[in-house]
Amino acid sequence: MIKTTNLHKQFGKQEVLRGISEEFNKGEVVVIIGPSGSGKSTFLRCLNLMEQPTGGDVLFNEQSLLDNKVEINQIRQEMGMVFQQFNLFPHMTVQDNITFAPKKLKGLSDKESEFLARKLLKRIGLESHINHYPNQLSGGQKQRIAIARSLAMSPKVMLFDEPTSALDPEMVGEVLDVMKELAKEGMTMIVVTHEMGFAKEVADRVLLMDQGQIIEQGTPDVMFTSPQNERTKAFLSKVL
Numbered sequence: 359m360i361k362t363t364n365l366h367k368q369f370g371k372q373e374v375l376r377g378i379s380e381e382f383n384k385g386e387v388v389v390i391i392g393p394s395g396s397g398k399s400t401f402l403r404c405l406n407l408m409e410q411p412t413g414g415d416v417l418f419n420e421q422s423l424l425d426n427k428v429e430i431n432q433i434r435q436e437m438g439m440v441f442q443q444f445n446l447f448p449h450m451t452v453q454d455n456i457t458f459a460p461k462k463l464k465g466l467s468d469k470e471s472e473f474l475a476r477k478l479l480k481r482i483g484l485e486s487h488i489n490h491y492p493n494q495l496s497g498g499q500k501q502r503i504a505i506a507r508s509l510a511m512s513p514k515v516m517l518f519d520e521p522t523s524a525l526d527p528e529m530v531g532e533v534l535d536v537m538k539e540l541a542k543e544g545m546t547m548i549v550v551t552h553e554m555g556f557a558k559e560v561a562d563r564v565l566l567m568d569q570g571q572i573i574e575q576g577t578p579d580v581m582f583t584s585p586q587n588e589r590t591k592a593f594l595s596k597v598l
């Protein structure tokens with residue numbers, strides 16, 4: 359579904375991505391781990407061109423995103439993204455947060471919007487909060503709503519950038535549960551996270567990034583029990 363070939367990204371003189379060639383298949387759940395500053399967020403952001411690569415290519419369903427003819431906004435609609443900071447619109451209700459994009463981009467009516475919001479909220483167990491404002495929600499609830507908001511555009515793949523890192527510990531579980539449900543339903547997911555339990559339970563593959571490259575990858579089983587690379591061993595010894 360997504361393929362990168364020799365992907366490079368520089369900020370000024372700093373080389374942040376140093377040649378990443380990787381594929382993500384339909385239905386796969388891939389967890390990306392690695393030290394802070396290794397380029398994980400930049401890599402995710404290059405996948406939907408929130409960052410412009412400085413070399414190499416990104417293909418989405420075999421189409422190069424760097425091709426001038428590509429409607430990048432169309433493609434972005436098919437790639438949901440959830441960040442560490444939930445970025446809900448503070449002045450909008452939960453329902454309006456969820457349906458803002460599909461109303462604007464797909465022309466949903468008010469009735470269709472409410473139906474969609476209820477359906478998604480039921481899925482994350484927050485239907486009773488449909489008329490709440492973000493400041494009336496806990497961090498975990500906000501992040502679940504942010505996920506529902508992404509799902510409202512019916513994306514083909516979901517990108518998560520440390521979705522639980524800004525949460526109080528007691529709220530991490532409820533967000534991971536929503537993500538596990540999504541994985542079970544067959545969603546294609548690329549997840550940057552430090553939650554090794556999540557990786558063990560749901561990842562098909564774990565990639566380890568270091569200094570702008572993917573230095574090792576494998577099933578969670580193999581990665582966590584018998585990593586080969588010394589840098590992988592050093593990183594895992596700190597987080598496992």
Ligand code: ADP
Pocket residue numbers: 369374392393394395396397398399400401
């Ligand atoms: P990670 O998510 O693994 O912590 P990032 O992708 O956020 O790593 O950052 C990798 C490196 O790129 C860091 O050194 C960071 O300072 C730098 N970087 C990220 N975004 C920008 C930017 N917009 N401008 C300049 N440097 C950036």
Ligand code: MG
Pocket residue numbers: 398399400519520
């Ligand atoms: Mg990051």
